[in-house]
Amino acid sequence: MTQATVMNLTTQDSFKVAKGAPQVIIRLVGGDDDAVRAVNSLAKRGLRALGVARTKAGTLEEYELVGMISLIDPPRPDSAETIRRCNTMGVDVKMITGDQQIIAKEVAHRLGMGRVILDANHLVDEDKSEEEITDHCIRADGFAQVIPEHKHKVVELLQKRGILVGMTGDGVNDAPALKKANVGIAVHGCTDAARSAADIVLLAPGLSTIVDGLMTSRAIFQRMRSYALYRITSTVHFLMFFFCITIAEKWTMKPILLILICILNDAATLVISVDNAKISAHPDKWRIGQLIFLSVVLGALLTGLSFGHYFVAKNVFNVTKDQLEAIMYLHISSAPHFVIFSTRLSGYFWENMPSPIFFIAVMGTQVFAMLICVYGVIVGEPIGWIWGIAVIGISLVYFIFLDFVKVYIFKNWTFEFTARAWPSKTRKEKLIARRAREIQQKRVWISIDKVRQVGLQIKALEALKA
Known part of the structure; x- marks a missing residue:
């Protein structure tokens, strides 16, 4: 509430004027049922009210109501669409406002949010435990009549439940909550205090940039997971196969071919950064146990296929030493490279097509490896088109089998599964x-x-x- 004293310089008469929140002004004048009804009527239409009162004639202590000024503070034009898109991406949006509860409910309705709006007094209710207050915070769609301490309290309570909290704001009173949040976002036109407290500052008007940031971050996460899964799988495959085959058969591959395998693998993995990553519908989380387990399974299955190629080519078809080396080189170059199309996604490989650059780069390494083996360049002795097509075809069929294995593990790897498979007191x-x-x-x-x-x-x- 703000007060001022007005004096008539001619008559020396004076009176006081006060303006502020309607509930404060109504309390100042001793109550007014008509004013309360007017404020509620405005609030139902999403309009804020500003109360104005002045002292009665002959006194500077007793106030009378002058009237209510209606104000409109509309949401940003893109707010409703931004909230809808955030919800579809698994991000729960809560509104925090200093407006009255009834105004907050109307604004929430316009934005397509739920209308479970709590009064900020619930956050400091001494009759309730912190656990109960936290439950209310999680269930609420928003909070009304808040002050800066309340905003900080909401963020703190949600974080204690292990929830990652992002906070948007533009004013000085938002700075404590922006600093406390896991991700503080200062919107366009914010104050210096909000800008210094935030982790991210939006340079464009509106909130839609937040959704763009979410999509970009999830795309980066998917590419990182794809790279890690492929790299660990191929490493397990190479180490297991060459270690076992060297000990069991005393067989080795020419250094030049090993160098080619490394170069072609790196060429294929570099283009993951420009792949069409599938944006997940829910927040992502690193599951290291799942990643390592799946990589070891895929690597072991690829190792089994490599042994199959080796023994069939050597013992069944009785190929020469140079041809065996070329066949194994082509297989080790092709099989893991097909798997990279599977590690891009947690679902089936056909659910999201790769980018043209990614596809051309990976398939280009396959064509290069096949040509040098078919025509005997570098490898020593040509294997011909029949062997070349056979090796590539088997790798392709086996890749489809590995994709089904991957999907099965992703679908069945849950916290309940790990708690039962590796039971511990903490997991239970x-x-x-x-x-x-x-x-x-x-x-x-x-x-x-x-x-x-x-x-x-x-x-x-x-x-x-x-």
Whole structure:
């Protein structure tokens, strides 16, 4: 509330004027039911109100209401679409505002958000435990009548539950929460305090840039995971095969061919950075155990295929030493390179097509390896087109089999699976706590859905009456 004293210099008469939040001004004048109804009527339309009062004639202590000024503070034009896109990407959006609760509900409705808006006093309710307050924060769609301390409190409570929190703001009062959040985002036109406290500063107006950032970060994550999975798989394959075959058969490959394998592998993996990464519908998380387990399985299966090529070519078809070396070189160059098309995705390889540059680069290494083996360049003795097509064809069929293995592991690798496969006290406790939260959350969402349905029915009845 702001107050000022006005004096008439001619008559020396003076009076005080006050303006501020409607509830404060109404309390200042001793209450006014008509004013309360007017404020509520404005709030239902998403309009803010500013109360104005002045002292009565002959006194500087007793105030009377002058009126209410309606103000509109519309959401940014792209806010509704940004919130919708964030929700589809698995990001829960909560609104934090200093407006009245009824205004916050109307704004949330316009933005397509839920209307479970809590008064900020719930955050400092001494009758409730911190656990209960945190549950309310998680379930709420927004908070009304907040002050800077409340914003910081919301971020802190959510983080204690292990939730990664991003916070947007533009003012000085947003700085503490921006600093506390895992990712503080200062919007376009923010104050210096908000800019210094934030991790990211948006240079373009609106909030849609946040979604672009989410998509870019998830694409980068997918490429990193694809590279790690392919690199570990190929390394396991090379080490297991060459170590075992050297000990068992005393067989080695020419150094020039080993160098070619390394060069072609690097050429294929470099273009992962320009691949068409599939954006996940939910936040990503590094699962190191899953990554290593899958890499070892794929590497072991590739090793088995390599041994099959070696013994069949040597013992069944009785190829020469140079031809055997060329066949094994072509196989080791082609089989892992086909697998790179599988490691791009957690689903089936055909669900998302690779970029043209990625496809050309990988297939180019295949063509190069096949030609030098078919015509005997570098490898010593040509193997002919029949062997070349046979090796590539077997690698292609085996790649499809490995893709199904990969999908099966991705689908069945869950926290429950790891807790049962490698039981420990910590995992069991986490599993019990997770199941309890899931049951409680399910009950809560059922209750919230019922409340929303009742709210829609009430709104429909009010519309009919109008």
